[in-house]
Amino acid sequence: MPKIHLSCQYKYNGKSRTDLTPNQKKIKKKIISDFKNGVIKWEKNKCRCSANNDLIVANKDRLGFKLRIVLCKECGLVRADPRISEKDIGLFYEKYYRKLFTYGINEKIQEEILLNNFNGELKRGRDILFNFVKKHTPLTNGVVFDFGAGTGGMLKVFKDAGFETFGVDLNENYLDYGRKMGLNLKKGSIDELKSFHKKADLVIASHIIEHLHRIDIYLKKIWECLKDNGYLYVELPGIFNQRDFSEFFVIEHLYYFTLKNLKKILGENRFHFIAGNEIIRALFQKSSQKYNLKITKQHINDILVFFRIGDIPIPINGLNLIKNKKKLKNKIILITVSILYKTRFVNIIVQLKNIFLNLQLNKLYVFKLFLKQFFSYASPRINE
Numbered sequence: 001m002p003k004i005h006l007s008c009q010y011k012y013n014g015k016s017r018t019d020l021t022p023n024q025k026k027i028k029k030k031i032i033s034d035f036k037n038g039v040i041k042w043e044k045n046k047c048r049c050s051a052n053n054d055l056i057v058a059n060k061d062r063l064g065f066k067l068r069i070v071l072c073k074e075c076g077l078v079r080a081d082p083r084i085s086e087k088d089i090g091l092f093y094e095k096y097y098r099k100l101f102t103y104g105i106n107e108k109i110q111e112e113i114l115l116n117n118f119n120g121e122l123k124r125g126r127d128i129l130f131n132f133v134k135k136h137t138p139l140t141n142g143v144v145f146d147f148g149a150g151t152g153g154m155l156k157v158f159k160d161a162g163f164e165t166f167g168v169d170l171n172e173n174y175l176d177y178g179r180k181m182g183l184n185l186k187k188g189s190i191d192e193l194k195s196f197h198k199k200a201d202l203v204i205a206s207h208i209i210e211h212l213h214r215i216d217i218y219l220k221k222i223w224e225c226l227k228d229n230g231y232l233y234v235e236l237p238g239i240f241n242q243r244d245f246s247e248f249f250v251i252e253h254l255y256y257f258t259l260k261n262l263k264k265i266l267g268e269n270r271f272h273f274i275a276g277n278e279i280i281r282a283l284f285q286k287s288s289q290k291y292n293l294k295i296t297k298q299h300i301n302d303i304l305v306f307f308r309i310g311d312i313p314i315p316i317n318g319l320n321l322i323k324n325k326k327k328l329k330n331k332i333i334l335i336t337v338s339i340l341y342k343t344r345f346v347n348i349i350v351q352l353k354n355i356f357l358n359l360q361l362n363k364l365y366v367f368k369l370f371l372k373q374f375f376s377y378a379s380p381r382i383n384e
């Protein structure tokens with residue numbers, strides 16, 4: 001049995017970290033009953049390094065589902081174990097996942113969600129083009145694939161810059177929206193990219209890899225659909241980019257990464273690291289050789305420190321409390337805590353707490369982390 005390294009914020013209590021609407025509560029109940037009745041099954045998720053040396057770091061997801069998250073002490077990879085079975089994950093996405101966030105929303109709001117999504121993708125697309133492709137590659141034109149294209153906003157940026165673009169996604173609503181914007185999008189998974197009969201200079205995999213049951217097989221497919229020396233851009237929620245973790249562990253994410261963990265897996269699959277950050281946004285290049293990156297004990301400890309950062313209680317529903325309780329004293333307390341939180345002072349307190357309580361951790365590292373948190377105030381956490 002794995003050992004436990006649970007932070008108080010991840011103990012299972014069935015409660016969601018954020019307020020759920022009545023519709024979301026209804027769907028959550030249905031999902032729980034589907035798990036109970038075996039309509040959606042769990043399966044064992046052995047670490048890809050095949051070691052059996054895990055620490056439990058969480059026992060719940062953000063909506064309050066029972067979900068065990070473990071960290072492999074050998075390779076440092078964080079994963080859900082058990083996870084929703086490969087056979088049933090399609091059913092889960094089809095039947096519940098979108099509904100959980102859009103059910104009961106009228107058409108006008110749906111349209112707004114799609115527009116917001118497209119605009120968000122445009123912004124991220126510009127970041128890829130200007131901060132990664134133009135800075136680190138010689139590409140000025142060529143073929144771009146977006147695997148998990150959504151509404152196609154990222155491709156739009158590349159299309160406007162003179163690239164030839166193709167995208168696949170599973171969500172028909174999103175695809176329709178992108179097609180109206182003049183983009184070449186198809187419904188399907190990565191295998192559908194073959195139907196474009198092209199090889200890519202750049203593949204974008206944005207918020208995909210953390211959902212995959214078979215990461216290595218997909219990376220092999222991406223490797224095969226790239227031209228020699230082609231590029232792979234990966235975006236996913238990084239462990240070291242989290243601040244309060246209240247939304248981090250989710251039932252549909254099977255893996256969680258630091259940049260190093262990601263570099264290790266991609267290196268083993270013949271992708272050479274070019275540039276990246278802990279958000280995570282990273283650029284890799286197709287290579288003919290494998291790269292073996294060793295994950296140190298120190299790195300694994302660093303991850304554990306991060307999982308305990310949120311141990312200090314933070315009133316997430318602070319604004320609701322202000323609305324409900326009109327007492328001036330409550331308002332002042334909550335506004336003060338919000339300001340402290342926004343200015344990262346809470347993080348600093350937590351860091352100090354970690355220094356004093358977790359004596360087994362590398363103190364120099366915690367101190368460095370504390371300084372980093374303090375001075376990174378100018379670059380706030382970026383949401384998905």
Ligand SMILES: [Zn+2]
Pocket residue numbers: 047048049050051072073074075076077
């Ligand atoms: Zn492992």
